[in-house]
Amino acid sequence: MTTAATISAPTSATPGLDARTVSTMTATALAVADMIGIGVFTSLGFQVASIPSAFSVLMLWIVGGIAALCGALAYAELAAAFPRSGGEYNFLTRIYHPAVGFLAGWISATLGFSAPIALAAMAFGEYFKGIVPGAPPLLLGLAVVWGVTLVHLSGIKHSSKFQNISTIIKGALILALIVAGLAYGVPQPISFAPSAIDTSYIASAPFAVSLVFVMYAYSGWNAATYIAGEIREPAVSLPRSIIAATLIVISCYVALNAVFLYTTPISAMAGQLDVAMVAGKHIFGEFGGMIVGALICIGLISSVSAMTWIGPRVTMAMGKDYALFRPLSIMSKNGVPTYAILLQLVIVSLLLMTQSFEAVLDTIQFSLTLCSFLAVLGVIVLRWTEPNLPRPYKTWGYPFTPLVFLGVTAFMMYHLVVERPLQSLAGLAIMLTGLAVYAYLQRRPVVGQDLNRTQHG
Template identity: 65%
Template structure:
């Protein structure tokens, strides 16, 4: 792909070298990255304050709509600047390379490694119900290393593994849904709107519940981290993000409907393992084991997605910054070997030290901060650079980006109020990224994303 220089009006037509990821696989990555343990654990805390079937389903629907608002904005940026690495690429383009490095630093170091470790530990815990007596830590480490070996084998094998594991995940969830509605004992819960629902929907618990629902929807932007490996990303990225998010929206609403349809609300209220409780209500004594197996298989696809897309951030940063050039090296099969091994090492360290839970607490603010400014970048570029080619334009602009910005701003406010120390530590991580960027610039005279001197010139962003 010919380099798009600053101010260029020409649109490159050639695909990046090594573009092997189809829109179906990219969609699978989005679905896999989104569907983790959140949807299987959130309902118990929501029904404590919102004991209404309609209000609960509306809560999850609103969360999906907000995620779609983010999808539209990220799709516009991804089609404009088709380079792997997500926010690192977008913020470098829309604002400044230092801002992009800040986002990339968070993602490349702990932003993906911590969720990988969390998903792996959840795999270990649920695995105990499938293999009684198995040590959770051993199962967790085994899952991460197995998936990493697949990722090291190259993009083609990664694509096959991701597609098969995600399809299996979706099939199992659909089978669980069918069993719930067909076999489960119906509970006296109504999903039709009632006058009393106005109080639930307009109350503070609904707004706070939306914060945690949005965490369950996080991952809708997963395909933006592998744009450079996609076929015709200008068309396929928006399709993958939209299709993946819509699939997950339907699954989330249906899962919560089944939980409420098959299990008394008083048994769900305040409980963390609502999926196991619902599984026992549907299948009897073996329900917990069935649900555990379903979640374990689903978590493997989630770990796979994060072990694929996370190292692409470090890889792209290595293309731009000489001090990180090692991480840009790829195998003959297209795998960024050193970047994958780095994320594997960090995730393994977090598993052995159990530090991933603390890390997740204080990176939430940083991740929201970067997403907020990425979507804000769409508005900025529409105003300051209306001449830039836009193969895809955000649907519903400016309403959809504004909706996403308002909800994200509320989530950041909630974190600052509810977890001030963790939010402050998140800010410190971002500041450390800026300091490291300054050191790299001074020591190496690094070719930043503004210079267009990437090792992959066809995908190198120039500062706008």
Template identity: 60%
Template sequence: MACLSQGVKTPAATALVVADMIGVGVFTSLGFQVTDVPSGFGLLLLWGVGGLVALCGAFSYAELATMFPRSSGEYNFLTRAYGPALGFMAGWLSGTVGFATPVALAAMAFGQYAKAFHPAAPPLPLGLAVIWAVTAIRLTGGRFGEAFQTGATLLKLLLIVAFIGAGFAAEGGAPISFSPRAFDPAQVFTAGFAVSLVFVMYAYSGWNAATYIAGDLADPSYTLPRALFLGTGLVIVLYVALNAVFLRTTPLPELAGQIDVAMISGRHVFGPEGGRVVGAVICVGLIPTIGAMMWIGPSVTVTMGEDVRLLRVFARRTRHGVPVRAVLLQCGVASLLLLTQSYAAVLAFIQFGLILCSFLAVLGLIKLRITRPDLPRPYRAWGYPVTPLVFLGVTAFMLAYLVTARPIQSLGGLAVMLLGLALYGVSRRAERR
């Protein structure tokens, strides 16, 4: 959204990370965790551990992105670490459905929460409207789009902080202890804790958002690490505080198995109309989330268009630096998914592929440390090699869980990635001719 001649500064890049991370996951997943981790301290520890794993990923991505300061995230990293074929595979996944599907999911949630705020609100038209409105702002380019993203994210943070403050000021719904004395450390090694961590990590996804626009940053070696660390650190604090409010205001039996955790807690905090208040807060918060994905998603298509002749049409930008065709492509795919209501199935397919690409990117960092120690590294991953190994270990567990719990979807996601490899082979043969 920024004018490329000036570059995106740290505040806007940090806002991008925060907006991309805070979607609906933190407002919905606690209800499925309280049954497996029935301890206030254990549940907050769960969200803290998830945040530390996200930070470990951010440390690794910061080194990669400052080594290779080009927009497109995993497409760039995998190309540098393993070659253009694997890079194209990752870019194909991100450029087609990797960002369009979460946009459609966020737009669907926007419509549903708007209906909670006003029962007469039509969810589908509202979902389409928010996608198109954010796309129109993205197409304006210049500083207006960047200011909109930063301002909308700031408003989102203020509303969340206000909810947290009101939650701690309200009377508790049931006695719950956040003291470690009431927590059994053995719970950390149970299957329930591990499975809950998978869903927590989904809520933390987006910590790598700024790497997708690394080439548009004013000073990547300075801006990018700070944006990743500040954004991820702020979200960790907010996530732990939000879950503490949910647990403090609402009896655990009311939360168990429920998806509308924030709405239930809102009624305890604000009274019978609390659900409407929380619905409005989440609606406002989803706008910058959609804006973030409409900003960073097309950057992958643009970079691929610069490298692959068959996709060259998507690399073109306006004089304000806006890749109009790449933005419209993502808008069209997201709108189609929303209309067909097939995004949930697509999301189940792409989860395996997106996690695998992150795994390969961090593994590529270790590979490059060994094979190319001569490369300039403006930032070196803090805690190496422990931090990347922690991220790889948790990510490997998530991949194993998906293969075990959703074998068909995981194989489908792998098939989508292999299709990308096949298309890369076709494009290379076409270029040779």
């Protein structure tokens, strides 16, 4: 009997199935939009509460950015070697075994993108309520999710335009906030130069703990790998888009936090969740909170759009490989996986209406981090097991860059297990339920050609 270990993409001639229409610019915009969400606007208040040093706080974002860039450099090698949609599902299947890839795909297709979309949508509703008092956050969140989904159902062409425009607007507003802060903000009596005490801050436990949340703010740098099958000239475009997006976001994050520190007293930000609103009021006056709220709302629409695009591509890739999920791989005449997008819409809507998305997000964090860890580790594994594998792009700084990412990620997983043992174990349990599904799928007919013959071809 042929098992699921020998499956691959189908050879269907469905319209749009093999079309590569996404440009490097759109792939970059997708990754930028996926990264810049709510994290950078909310985490500084908790950082300065225990690290009251401008230099140390900026180093926190620089170190986190370097770790993310190291991960991006490693993913670029994998994406160029295996230019198929699916992200970790594709990588782990090819590096280790289809069962490992299926577990990564299972968590991504079910909750890995749905929960962050629901969180971003609800955050949109809450911030919009700050602009228009009395507005219902839940209805606004649902409206954003459904509206963005309709755009993506209309086809790749419209999705690309919407993603590019919304990300450009987001970037322009962030740049405007940075410029306005430097031009009109009242400078605070702080120094960005290092001092003797910064050594103790950087070596402290609060710095290490804060780094975990900074890395979450950077998550999304691998976004383009999930739509690799739709990108033109992936061997060239994927590395460029992944690395460019990460560098852009590092610059934005460091500059934004520098402006917040430059314009707003640390005492006013310490312990505050809505630190961006606090800084906005110090820069623009009382009206500033509404300005920043509007900026965040626009940014969240861009983030919801990016994840709405990315998530169904994992489901689509799994549908190409497994007969049970084959309907989820069906492409519309506009080149989008309609049923996969609708499935994600249903899951997101349920999470929003049951208000369970934050608990789900806490639960799956360890599993998602583990998938990224295994993917980057795979770069090292493949250098040993398949030295002759065609690699259009090779990781810059190998092996040091992958090791940096692996070290930071291992620390994050350790912290999650120590601080949230029940959630971490529950996340692993959800992931491992995929094993039962995988075992069942092995008994079903195989879709496509032999993976062993096609995965490196």
